[in-house]
Amino acid sequence: MGADKAVIIAGSRSGSGKTTVALGLMAALTGLGLKVQPFKCGPDFIDPTLHRLVTGRVSRNLDIWMCGENFARQTFARHSRNADISIIEGVMGMFDGGDSSSAALAAGLGVPVVLVLDVRSTAESAAAVLKGFETLEPQMAPRGVILNMVAGPRHLELVSEAVRKHCRAEILGHLPRSLNFAIPERHLGLHMGHEASVSPRAIAELAGSFRKHLDLDKLMDIASESESRDMISRQPSAGPSARIAVARDKAFCFYYEDNLDLLRSAGAELVFFSPLEDECLPEDITAIYLGGGYPELYLETLSGNGKMLAAVRRWAENGGRIYAECGGFMYLTMGILDGDERFHSMVGIFPVLARMRKKRVALGYREVCLKDDCLIGSAGTMLRGHEYHYSRIDEMPPEVPRLYAVNNGTEEGYGYKNVLGSYMHLHFGFNPRAVKKFVLNLGKRALEGK
Known part of the structure; x- marks a missing residue:
């Protein structure tokens, strides 16, 4: 063949x-x-x-x-x-x-x-x-x-x-x-x-x-009529420069495999953990990556895992780096209200609630320009991704930094210390050079303690 x-x-x-x-x-x-x-x-x-x-x-x-x-x-x-x-x-x-x-x-x-x-x-x-x-x-x-x-x-x-x-x-x-x-x-x-x-x-x-x-x-x-194709090999990194804890379980399962590969190629070691089942973060990490998924289907379990919620909160308060997308961003709010308006407490980094809705809230491609230097890159960096969710957050307080200027005229990408949370799923393939900067930022160690 x-x-x-x-x-x-x-x-x-x-x-x-x-x-x-x-x-x-x-x-x-x-x-x-x-x-x-x-x-x-x-x-x-x-x-x-x-x-x-x-x-x-x-x-x-x-x-x-x-x-x-x-x-x-x-x-x-x-x-x-x-x-x-x-x-x-x-x-x-x-x-x-x-x-x-x-x-x-x-x-x-x-x-x-x-x-x-x-x-x-x-x-x-x-x-x-x-x-x-x-x-x-x-x-x-x-x-x-x-x-x-x-x-x-x-x-x-x-x-x-x-x-x-x-x-x-x-x-x-x-x-x-x-x-x-x-x-x-x-x-x-x-x-x-x-x-x-x-x-x-x-x-x-x-x-x-x-x-x-x-x-x-x-x-x-x-x-067999498909055109032949040539591949440019990726240059391997000199060695791990960041050790990233990646949340991966039934609640957090939306990751582009190429994003994970790009992080590895840029020098990141990825260690997977479960906010549903684990009670502590992996050892000796430099950052946390919370992807999207279905936290709304596992609210009682996520809310009931108080040790993990406290570990993530302590990590953030001590200056630890966290990058969170969509469901991962919802996990970092004060709590999530399910479809019946029942409250489920979450990590509590961002001072808003995420509210589930019966109708879709957002769907579409997004292009963002970084307004300031931040976890994911330098000011002026362009990135692309998409947004798809059935939840809506309360109005974010004005003192919370908005780090993304979005092509739909909005500002998003919320910051807190060394935390960046957003509803957008970015694909790092649009700007592979930015990934190296991202990994360098994720490799910087914060204050000790989880």
């Missing part, structure tokens, strides 16, 4: 079935003994955990806007080189999202597109939809199509005849409407892979259905 085989699984729209198709293809090919390297187009944290569950390999995010085309190309080259095929799950509809769309990523990487076309409640008209995808940007026309939600043999015949008559994309197969596969959902999206949201039996059955209904040889032929 050639190491340059790759496809992007794009959707005709959100909800067309591309996650199911991507997982099914990964499972089917992995079941045949192939090494399948998964990727996810866009900033999503959840789908990559499902990819890992199916393939046994860490999935990487590829986002041209958030981390830059060069970084995306290098990430793709670095992690696909030892695979038989790379499968990239797209985002929304194929052309949705501008520079962050599946089409833009396919063009930037030189990877062919396979379109998932939901044909429920339509027949010959499905060909018109596919024809539109082929003609909107002819250079990015899908090379293959998978017909999803097919009602039966006659429905398949009508759609297939129209597609073959009017379109150039090869039909790789179809998925019946009766396909019995579903992933549980909640407010932030699908359940994550490490929550055992999909059983091994369900994965095996999904793989069998895909081997039955799809032409995997045709898929591999299309994947």
